[in-house]
Amino acid sequence: MTWKQVFTSSVGKKLVMGFTGIFLILFLIIHVSLNACIWANDGGKMFNAGAHFMGANVVPRILEIGLFAGLILHIVQGLMLELSNRSKRGIAYASDYGNRGSKWYSRSMGILGTLILLFLILHMSDFWFPNRAHQNFVLGEEIDLYAKMKTTFSELWVVIVYVLGCFSLGYHLAHGFQSAFKTMGVHNKKYNQMLTSIGYGFSVIITLAFAMMPLSFYLSWLN
Amino acid sequence: MKFDLNNDKLYRMEHYNMNLTVKVWRQKNSKDKGGFVSYQVKDISSEMSFLEMIDVLNEKLIVEGAEPIAFDHDCREGICGQCSLYINGKPHGPWMANTTCQLHMRAFKDGDTIVVEPWRAGAFPVIKDLMVDRSAFDRIIQAGGYISVNTGNAVDGNSLPINKDHADASFAAAMCIGCGACVAACKNSSAMLFLSAKVSHLALLPQGEPERKSRVLNMVAQMDKEGFGACTNTGACEATCPKEISISNIARLNKEYLFSSLTSDK
Structure with a gap:
């Protein structure tokens, strides 16, 4: 069995989704931790120092390339799998299956993922792109990202879109976290139960932490 | 319920x-x-x-x-x-x-x-009215859902020690009657619960060991060839299965597939 055969089989495609998913979850932990520095409420001093470390250091910048590769792989593979899976039924049922045994968000990973993708385009054009353009896409000087957050999140519609984006991410994670581990072969009951609980906890923390960031600026909780 | x-x-x-x-x-x-x-x-x-x-x-x-x-x-x-x-x-x-x-x-x-x-x-x-052609399941079994040697008559109970947990899990997987309800319930029309039951049934027993790697690789390849969808772990199959085959078998299948594809010589 060649590598191509392995990773293009239905199980192999799931493995790609699982591995890239876990990689993106690790990124989320770094992202939320760094962004949480805004709550130091020191006018963005700590946050901008963290952003400078990530943006002007060669190691995170090389990892950033890996992050994009993982992200693109997850998006392209996910969309292709969704389209392929949707085509397998042939003639649709006249009656609905309902929700026996499955949660709505586990059946809606493609839709939730697409919403996250749309949100990501907005999010990156708000922050990542202007910042990297200012750096000429090398290790130059960044813009004041804290000030940029403050102006971006002064508009209500932006805050609403960001909060909705965070909730899409949260539900995507609620299924994706535990599903990724099952895909990688974790079948022991005690580990599965533990990972499912951790997954739910992680999803809630990530959703609330990220959603609170635009709200904190909009509601003027921060200097 | x-x-x-x-x-x-x-x-x-x-x-x-x-x-x-x-x-x-x-x-x-x-x-x-x-x-x-x-x-x-x-x-x-x-x-x-x-x-x-x-x-x-x-x-x-x-x-x-x-x-x-x-x-x-x-x-x-x-x-x-x-x-x-x-x-x-x-x-x-x-x-x-x-x-x-x-x-x-x-x-x-x-x-x-x-x-x-x-x-x-x-x-x-x-095929007609409410009858469907489920021979795709037969072809998946033909791709590896068996052991190639004749195991002969039943041997003495403890001559071949088998871990009780493995024996129980294998028996639970062997309960699958191949009706196809898992495919019918799955939003992706995936046959993973059926396949995983067949793979788990044999992978957990010493008789299934010699063909363990080729079995899972060949059966997955056949399943894909038949045009079933991929699994997204929603759990609808497990809730629908008349024999209550556990979705944990799918995770075991994933492990078997990953291990076999990484370590097989071909």
Whole structure:
């Protein structure tokens, strides 16, 4: 069995989704931790120092390339799998299956993922792109990202879109976290139960932490 | 759904008769477009099985000179895996851990309309009416769901020590009757629960060890060739399975596949 055969089989495609998913979850932990520095409420001093470390250091910048590769792989593979899976039924049922045994968000990973993708385009054009353009896409000087957050999140519609984006991410994670581990072969009951609980906890923390960031600026909780 | 004697809709035990409207998918052959036809059935006993209700309807159709409804069935004891039917949006009907032949008419009440469809999946084409071609499952088994050597007669109980947990898990996986309800319930029409049950059944026993790697690789390749979808771990298959095959078998299949593909020589 060649590598191509392995990773293009239905199980192999799931493995790609699982591995890239876990990689993106690790990124989320770094992202939320760094962004949480805004709550130091020191006018963005700590946050901008963290952003400078990530943006002007060669190691995170090389990892950033890996992050994009993982992200693109997850998006392209996910969309292709969704389209392929949707085509397998042939003639649709006249009656609905309902929700026996499955949660709505586990059946809606493609839709939730697409919403996250749309949100990501907005999010990156708000922050990542202007910042990297200012750096000429090398290790130059960044813009004041804290000030940029403050102006971006002064508009209500932006805050609403960001909060909705965070909730899409949260539900995507609620299924994706535990599903990724099952895909990688974790079948022991005690580990599965533990990972499912951790997954739910992680999803809630990530959703609330990220959603609170635009709200904190909009509601003027921060200097 | 727990066993609940107070829920008269599901477990009403006293005998009663009912009149029903049955909306059945009729399709002359695999080329025909097909469509729903509504039938009125009268004086159906609550003690009949669902298939007996269709038998009654078919007798009526034959007397009237119409074509009877074609549907799969064999043992009518819930063990052969032949019966199918997507009843009111549920493979094998509303009861949990149950096959259509063991679904009794006490699950319905007088005046109900019941919608009956065949399993829907590109890999399970309709042959006629409610009958689908499930030979894709046979070809998956032929790709590796066996052990190649003759194991002979049963040996003494403890001559081949087998971990009790593995033996139990293997037996639970071997309960799969290959009916295809998992495919019918899955939003992706994936056959992963079926395949994982067959792989787990043999991977957990010493007799299955020599062909462990080639089995899982070949069976997954055949499943993909047959046109089933990929699994997204939603859990609908497990909730629908008449034999309550656990979704943990799918995780075990993933482990077997990853390990086998990384370590196989080919």
